[in-house]
Amino acid sequence: MAEESFTPLRSFDAFSPRGLAGKREYVQGLEARGDREAAALLVECLSDESGYLRDLAEAALIRLKAVATPVLPMLASGLWYTRVSAARTLGRLGAREAIAPLIELLADSNQSVRRAGADALQAIAQGDGALFVARMLYRRPEGERTRLVREIAGGARDVEARLADLLRHDEAMRADEDELLSHDADVVRASADGVAWELLTGPGRGGDR
Numbered sequence: 001m002a003e004e005s006f007t008p009l010r011s012f013d014a015f016s017p018r019g020l021a022g023k024r025e026y027v028q029g030l031e032a033r034g035d036r037e038a039a040a041l042l043v044e045c046l047s048d049e050s051g052y053l054r055d056l057a058e059a060a061l062i063r064l065k066a067v068a069t070p071v072l073p074m075l076a077s078g079l080w081y082t083r084v085s086a087a088r089t090l091g092r093l094g095a096r097e098a099i100a101p102l103i104e105l106l107a108d109s110n111q112s113v114r115r116a117g118a119d120a121l122q123a124i125a126q127g128d129g130a131l132f133v134a135r136m137l138y139r140r141p142e143g144e145r146t147r148l149v150r151e152i153a154g155g156a157r158d159v160e161a162r163l164a165d166l167l168r169h170d171e172a173m174r175a176d177e178d179e180l181l182s183h184d185a186d187v188v189r190a191s192a193d194g195v196a197w198e199l200l201t202g203p204g205r206g207g208d209r
Contacts, residue, residue, distance in 0.1 A: 020052060027056040034064055043070045046085040047077060054085045061089050068095035075101045083108065084116040091120025094127040099136045106151060114151075121152045125159050134166035138173035 027045065030038040043066075045057035061071070066089075074086030075098070087105060090098040098120070105117030125133045133152070137145050145167060153160035167173065 023050060023053045024056060027053070027060050031060040031064060039064060039066050040070060042066070043074070046071070046074050046089065047079060047082045049081075051081065054081065058085055058089045058092075062092045066093065068093050068097055071095075072098060072101065075105060080108075080110040080113050083110070083113045087113070087116035087120040091116075091123035094124055094129060096124065096129050096132050099124060099129065099133055103136055103140075103148070106148060118152050118154055122154055122156060122159055125152065125163060126156075130159075130162050131166055131172070134163050135173055137163065138167055 027042065030042050039061070042057045042061050042064075045053050048054055048057075068090055071086050071089055071093075072095075074082050075090070077083050077086070083105065087102060090102065102117045102121050102124075105113055106121075108114050108117065121133055124130075137148055140148060146164075149160055149163045149167070152163065
């Protein structure tokens with residue numbers, strides 16, 4: 001019986017009460033630590049075969065407002081469920097640096113992965129990242145953009161309209177990063193309704209002029 005108390009976490013039966021409790025305690029312990037090593041271990045959990053553990057790790061990473069960089073390689077995992085977990089985590093983190101690889105997921109062979117990628121991009125666009133999602137979509141062939149916008153929007157008309165509107169502003173889509181960071185850039189003024197400027201600056205930044 002004494003040896004049983006030292007059974008490693010990952011050997012627990014995922015469906016047993018003891019296994020679920022062990023996974024929950026493991027993630028709670030890492031979240032309480034909140035350091036870089038703990039965050040790295042939480043990211044590793046996204047590759048675990050236990051969906052329960054992956055869900056716990058995703059939620060913990062969101063609460064910790066984790067850095068997105070360690071999660072990005074998970075989008076290229078050979079495990080479809082890891083790609084899903086990584087996409088969901090990055091979307092909820094609003095990670096702009098994940099936009100390009102998330103768009104690539106829209107061509108994934110697995111339907112669940114494609115949906116997770118689209119949902120993640122929708123979440124980023126609904127935050128303050130619509131301009132950046134649109135700029136990545138603009139690099140795609142014109143005939144492909146409408147389909148991708150609809151797939152990302154997933155029926156959310158506000159997201160579809162916002163992305164479609166941004167894609168019509170060629171200057172904003174083609175501008176260099178330095179131009180976008182300039183408050184007086186012509187590319188910003190080119191947006192008649194101001195939506196590009198609003199999304200670029202985000203809440204509370206307008207007073208920095």
